[in-house]
Amino acid sequence: MTGRLERRKAQTRAALIDAARTLLTSRDPAGVSIQEITDAADVGFGSFYNHFPSKQELFDLAVAAVADEHRAMIRAATEGLTDPAEALAVAVRLTARFPHTHPALARIIDRAGLGYPGPWSIDDLRHAHAVGRLCFDDAEVASACVSGSLLGVLRNGLRAGDPSLVDQAADRLAVSLLRMFGLVEGDARKVVNRPLPAA
Amino acid sequence: MTGRLERRKAQTRAALIDAARTLLTSRDPAGVSIQEITDAADVGFGSFYNHFPSKQELFDLAVAAVADEHRAMIRAATEGLTDPAEALAVAVRLTARFPHTHPALARIIDRAGLGYPGPWSIDDLRHAHAVGRLCFDDAEVASACVSGSLLGVLRNGLRAGDPSLVDQAADRLAVSLLRMFGLVEGDARKVVNRPLPAA
DNA sequence: ATTATCTATAGATCTATAGATAATGC
DNA sequence: ATTATCTATAGATCTATAGATAATGC
Numbered sequence: 001m002t003g004r005l006e007r008r009k010a011q012t013r014a015a016l017i018d019a020a021r022t023l024l025t026s027r028d029p030a031g032v033s034i035q036e037i038t039d040a041a042d043v044g045f046g047s048f049y050n051h052f053p054s055k056q057e058l059f060d061l062a063v064a065a066v067a068d069e070h071r072a073m074i075r076a077a078t079e080g081l082t083d084p085a086e087a088l089a090v091a092v093r094l095t096a097r098f099p100h101t102h103p104a105l106a107r108i109i110d111r112a113g114l115g116y117p118g119p120w121s122i123d124d125l126r127h128a129h130a131v132g133r134l135c136f137d138d139a140e141v142a143s144a145c146v147s148g149s150l151l152g153v154l155r156n157g158l159r160a161g162d163p164s165l166v167d168q169a170a171d172r173l174a175v176s177l178l179r180m181f182g183l184v185e186g187d188a189r190k191v192v193n194r195p196l197p198a199a
Numbered sequence: 200m201t202g203r204l205e206r207r208k209a210q211t212r213a214a215l216i217d218a219a220r221t222l223l224t225s226r227d228p229a230g231v232s233i234q235e236i237t238d239a240a241d242v243g244f245g246s247f248y249n250h251f252p253s254k255q256e257l258f259d260l261a262v263a264a265v266a267d268e269h270r271a272m273i274r275a276a277t278e279g280l281t282d283p284a285e286a287l288a289v290a291v292r293l294t295a296r297f298p299h300t301h302p303a304l305a306r307i308i309d310r311a312g313l314g315y316p317g318p319w320s321i322d323d324l325r326h327a328h329a330v331g332r333l334c335f336d337d338a339e340v341a342s343a344c345v346s347g348s349l350l351g352v353l354r355n356g357l358r359a360g361d362p363s364l365v366d367q368a369a370d371r372l373a374v375s376l377l378r379m380f381g382l383v384e385g386d387a388r389k390v391v392n393r394p395l396p397a398a
Numbered sequence: 399a400t401t402a403t404c405t406a407t408a409g410a411t412c413t414a415t416a417g418a419t420a421a422t423g424c
Numbered sequence: 425a426t427t428a429t430c431t432a433t434a435g436a437t438c439t440a441t442a443g444a445t446a447a448t449g450c
Contacts, residue, residue, distance in 0.1 A: 002423075003423085004423090005421080005426090005428075008421085008422090008429090009427085012428080012429080030227070030229030030230070033411085034412075034413070035413095044429055044430035044431070045432095046414090046415080046416095046429070046431075046432095047428075047429055048414095049415080050427095050428065110313075113312045114312060114313075114354055136375065137375075138368060141352055141355075141371045141372050141375060142375070143351075144351030144372075145348040145372070145376075147347070147351050148346070148347030148349070148351030149343060149344040152342075152344065152346050152347030153340055153343045153347075156339055168337075169337060169339065169340050172336045172337045173343075176344055177344075180375050180376070180379035182378070182384075201449080202448080203448060204400090204447080204449075207402075207403090208401085208403095211403080232439085233438075233439070234438075242403080242404090243402095243404035243405070244404075245404060245405075245406095245440090245441080245442095246403055248440070249401095249403075253439095254439095399448105399449080399450085400447100400448080400449070400450095401446105402448095403445080403446075403447090404443105404444080404446090405442105405443090405444080406443090407440105407441090407442085408441085408442095409440090410437105410440100411439085412437070412438090413434105413437085414436100415434085416432090416433085417430105419428105419429080419431090420427105420429075420430090421426100421428085421429090422426080423425080423426070423427090424426095
């Protein structure tokens with residue numbers, strides 16, 4: 001199997017994953033039938049089983065694809081930064097803006113909830129702690145605070161209307177987290193007031 | 200309809216809600232059939248529709264019942280406290296201990312996720328802010344941080360084994376949140392080192 | 399007589415597969 | 425010849441209701 005055939009297969013697979021992503025923005029995956037997915041992907045019903053053993057498998061891959069994109073986006077926006085506190089702030093500020101900058105991603109992340117394998121890696125936190133920039137007793141607790149708070153603010157943002165209020169909440173969350181991690185008020189605000197790289 | 204008949208009806212209803220609670224500790228509600236619920240409640244299948252229009256309705260009520268219990272428990276544990284910072288700390292410390300003190304509640308809360316109508320009321324936070332004890336820019340963000348962080352740490356606790364590690368993480372979360380809300384390190388630790396009322 | 403419960407089932411799903419079809423590989 | 429796609433369907437659900445049964449109310 002080479003060339004065109006392989007390409008066509010990949011295309012069908014991509015269409016299914018993409019349909020799953022679209023459905024995830026507005027529907028509870030448990031209530032979506034495989035028929036609906038293949039219809040949305042414009043693919044024959046039976047083709048589904050050529051690619052995925054179950055619905056769950058497909059939706060997991062769709063969420064993983066979203067997380068990959070998300071990680072790449074954050075990496076691109078933070079790779080030039082030398083201050084780990086700023087890297088965290090940028091990741092938080094960009095992600096918490098998703099309700100208006102990337103509404104489809106925001107809704108999928110919201111639906112995935114705490115299980116979402118987001119770009120706020122525990123290793124980044126450990127590194128920031130090791131170099132003395134962030135201060136906390138327990139990296140797992142710190143990581144849970146970042147993930148949980150961000151998901152909470154993201155959900156609020158999805159219900160809010162005004163983009164500028166969403167931005168404001170995003171920045172306030174970043175300040176709050178930096179304060180949680182030992183930065184003094186003034187330093188936290190200074191870090192968060194730095195301009196945000198384009199996403 | 201008075202007396203015995205009414206009592207019997209209430210009993211059936213309670214059995215269904217209780218069965219839903221038990222199922223919620225180990226199963227995804229979307230994958231549980233009404234037949235399974237009525238079997239678990241030891242009730243005829245048709246009785247279900249005498250009480251609830253749909254599965255969703257029942258599970259929502261079951262979660263609400265858990266939240267009511269939870270709220271009552273936190274209220275009992277905090278009602279004597281005059282320091283709002285300590286009240287928050289106690290609520291957080293008790294709830295984050297649920298994985299070993301109340302495992303069934305913990306698993307249900309974890310499953311309900313950010314939609315869980317927990318006992319960390321935004322009004323309590325506003326009050327603590329008004330009296331100058333906690334400091335934040337935005338009560339909605341603050342509330343999302345409390346809920347989200349707590350859910351994150353609760354989930355970690357469910358995967359952890361050792362109760363004393365869970366307790367330690369719970370206390371560290373409380374310290375972190377107090378620091379986020381403007382308490383200095385020493386003050387935060389002092390508040391969290393106060394003895395915990397029995398749940 | 400009234401009311402809730404229970405049993406049984408019709409009808410509507412939904413999943414997984416079998417077999418036919420169409421397109422590429424060699 | 426091989427491979428993936430598509431169509432059609434068998435079988436297994438699951439929901440919602442109709443009608444029978446049992447118990448209380450008056």
